[in-house]
Amino acid sequence: MIVYLLKRLAVLLASVAAAGVAVFAFMAVLPGDPAEIALGVNATPEAVADLRARFGTDRPPVTQFLDWFGGLVHGDFGTSYVTSSPIGPQIADRFGVTVVLVLGGMVVALLVAVPAGTYAAVHHRDPVGAAISAVSQVGIAVPAFLAGILLVFVFAVKAQALPSGGYVPIADDPAEWLRSLLLPWLSLGLVQGAVLTRYVRSAVLDVMREDYLRTARAKGRGRMGALWRHGLRNASIPVVTVLGLQLATLLIGAVVVERVFVIPGLGDLLLNGVAGRDLLLVQGVVMVLVAAVLLINFVVDVCYAALDPRLRGAR
Amino acid sequence: MLTVDGLGVRAGDLELVREVSFGIGPGERVGLIGESGSGKSLTALALMGLLPDGVTASGTARLGGRDLVGVPERRLKDLRGRTVSMVFQEPMTALNPLMRVGAQVAEVMTLHGVAAGRARERAAELLGRVRLPDPERIARSYPHQLSGGQRQRVMLAIALANEPDLLICDEPTTALDVTVQKQMLELIAEVAPALLFITHDLAVVASLCERVLVMYGGRVVESGPLREVFKHPRHRYTEGLLAASRLPPRGTRLATIPGSVPAAGRFPGGCVFRDRCAHATETCETAPELTAPELTAPDLTGPEPRGDGHAFACWHPRR
Numbered sequence: 001m002i003v004y005l006l007k008r009l010a011v012l013l014a015s016v017a018a019a020g021v022a023v024f025a026f027m028a029v030l031p032g033d034p035a036e037i038a039l040g041v042n043a044t045p046e047a048v049a050d051l052r053a054r055f056g057t058d059r060p061p062v063t064q065f066l067d068w069f070g071g072l073v074h075g076d077f078g079t080s081y082v083t084s085s086p087i088g089p090q091i092a093d094r095f096g097v098t099v100v101l102v103l104g105g106m107v108v109a110l111l112v113a114v115p116a117g118t119y120a121a122v123h124h125r126d127p128v129g130a131a132i133s134a135v136s137q138v139g140i141a142v143p144a145f146l147a148g149i150l151l152v153f154v155f156a157v158k159a160q161a162l163p164s165g166g167y168v169p170i171a172d173d174p175a176e177w178l179r180s181l182l183l184p185w186l187s188l189g190l191v192q193g194a195v196l197t198r199y200v201r202s203a204v205l206d207v208m209r210e211d212y213l214r215t216a217r218a219k220g221r222g223r224m225g226a227l228w229r230h231g232l233r234n235a236s237i238p239v240v241t242v243l244g245l246q247l248a249t250l251l252i253g254a255v256v257v258e259r260v261f262v263i264p265g266l267g268d269l270l271l272n273g274v275a276g277r278d279l280l281l282v283q284g285v286v287m288v289l290v291a292a293v294l295l296i297n298f299v300v301d302v303c304y305a306a307l308d309p310r311l312r313g314a315r
Numbered sequence: 316m317l318t319v320d321g322l323g324v325r326a327g328d329l330e331l332v333r334e335v336s337f338g339i340g341p342g343e344r345v346g347l348i349g350e351s352g353s354g355k356s357l358t359a360l361a362l363m364g365l366l367p368d369g370v371t372a373s374g375t376a377r378l379g380g381r382d383l384v385g386v387p388e389r390r391l392k393d394l395r396g397r398t399v400s401m402v403f404q405e406p407m408t409a410l411n412p413l414m415r416v417g418a419q420v421a422e423v424m425t426l427h428g429v430a431a432g433r434a435r436e437r438a439a440e441l442l443g444r445v446r447l448p449d450p451e452r453i454a455r456s457y458p459h460q461l462s463g464g465q466r467q468r469v470m471l472a473i474a475l476a477n478e479p480d481l482l483i484c485d486e487p488t489t490a491l492d493v494t495v496q497k498q499m500l501e502l503i504a505e506v507a508p509a510l511l512f513i514t515h516d517l518a519v520v521a522s523l524c525e526r527v528l529v530m531y532g533g534r535v536v537e538s539g540p541l542r543e544v545f546k547h548p549r550h551r552y553t554e555g556l557l558a559a560s561r562l563p564p565r566g567t568r569l570a571t572i573p574g575s576v577p578a579a580g581r582f583p584g585g586c587v588f589r590d591r592c593a594h595a596t597e598t599c600e601t602a603p604e605l606t607a608p609e610l611t612a613p614d615l616t617g618p619e620p621r622g623d624g625h626a627f628a629c630w631h632p633r634r
Binding site: 125210211212214215216217218219220221222223229230233234307308309310 | 363365368369388389392393394395396397400401403405408409410411412413414422423426427457459470473
């Protein structure tokens with residue numbers, strides 16, 4: 001178990017380092033020099049060279065990379081070339097909002113998918129089970145931002161029950177904070193929940209055909225008792241895989257939903273950075289997103305080991 | 316003790332098992348033999364109340380005064396694992412891969428009212444009783460750490476945990492090595508209370524059982540004491556089955572039964588074996604009853620054993 005975790009941790013750290021190189025290299029080959037952008041088209045070559053020296057972009061790329069990546073380790077993302085303010089605190093602020101948004105969406109997805117998928121599997125011969133499959137099929141076809149707009153139309157415009165957008169920090173007013181996040185959570189969660197429902201359904205169906213479920217019934221467990229005690233944990237293994245992929249998708253997909261609901265998250269910051277040609281900011285945000293996805297994969301691996309004893313000893 | 320009368324199993328319009336009747340006395344070991352697709356496993360699952368969805372049983376089966384067929388699931392749950400237990404064919408997939416072996420043995424006891432602590436102790440005892448080495452360690456293992464033979468012993472320990480009246484084994488040794496198979500059979504013979512043993516391996520039946528039921532096409536075509544049926548088979552199907560299991564002298568062809576077992580529901584009307592039987596005549600279009608020889612064999616001559624319960628369903632039995 002310890003060996004497995006250490007190996008996974010090593011893989012995680014190596015991946016983050018490799019991702020750092022990739023993100024840096026990608027931003028470096030993009031056309032556009034920060035100093036030229038900052039000074040505009042009428043700048044003298046001397047002024048540009050002077051500013052480059054100040055930004056440090058006249059140094060060799062390897063030095064720049066080591067300086068940037070070394071800073072990341074301490075939480076220092078550098079200082080924006082455009083606004084001259086430190087990037088780290090901005091990202092930290094925004095990242096918290098996005099994490100809350102994504103995790104809340106995932107919780108909604110799970111609350112929808114686990115009962116609905118399990119019910120659809122257990123009752124796969126009945127009309128209700130088939131109806132759940134059909135509805136989840138429709139849900140898959142709806143993009144999250146469209147679901148968001150529909151939800152805003154119903155709950156904010158028609159019913160006037162919830163705000164159509166905006167974000168209130170939890171420290172200011174917890175009740176308003178909750179109200180401001182409900183619709184974003186629902187629009188992310190319902191769509192992902194529809195996708196997840198199908199995976200939960202097929203995982204539970206697979207498990208229901210397993211011999212050990214028949215063994216459990218031969219011991220004297222009822223149909224549902226056997227499924228509960230012996231089925232759900234087994235069925236959760238394939239679902240965790242999908243969950244990891246979905247979390248990563250949500251994290252990136254939150255960019256759009258943050259726009260729809262005017263939420264100051266990481267996606268919002270990224271779009272602002274791109275619009276303002278704030279290269280170092282964009283580089284920092286992309287790095288954080290990539291690292292978060294890698295971290296999710298690591299957590300999924302840890303979950304596998306926690307769930308399945310066959311993985312613990314083997315590797 | 317177990318009395319099965321007119322047991323039938325059907326899936327919608329398909330009749331899979333028909334009119335199966337037999338009894339098993341206390342401590343008696345009965346073999347149920349036949350080719351794949353003859354309805355042996357369905358008969359066993361019907362007795363356990365574990366038929367797949369959409370498959371239903373009819374008729375009666377009583378074990379120690381309690382009904383096994385046509386009873387609500389709630390009542391059957393109480394009997395399963397306590398009064399009647401079953402060991403399945405495939406040991407590799409019959410245990411939950413995510414749960415320690417000891418917990419899986421203990422579970423069958425806690426389900427039927429044994430306190431958790433006591434069940435844990437008993438689990439280790441039982442693992443020792445099925446002759447697993449170092450039962451304490453086995454109890455802490457996960458199924459993937461055990462071999463197929465060891466897992467089947469665990470299954471047997473689970474089946475025996477509540478000291479059931481009847482043990483049903485559905486080809487429990489088919490997936491095992493021959494040497495492991497032998498040990499397993501000896502163990503079953505030693506620990507089983509009354510036993511219903513399902514197999515297509517005649518040698519296994521011969522070494523284990525006192526009485527035998529031969530199934531074909533979802534019916535019992537012949538039944539009786541093991542020696543009697545194996546030495547003097549009367550039904551033409553039993554005759555073919557026994558001939559096929561004998562090793563022929565070098566250079567001669569292996570005896571086989573012509574044709575193959577039809578798909579469920581494709582068996583002929585009348586005698587189910589008549590399309591594969593060399594002795595079939597027009598008479599065989601009417602289904603023969605399973606009865607004792609002196610009553611159903613008008614063409615029978617010569618001295619025959621009597622009163623030993625040797626019965627068969629054939630119009631043209633072997634003499």
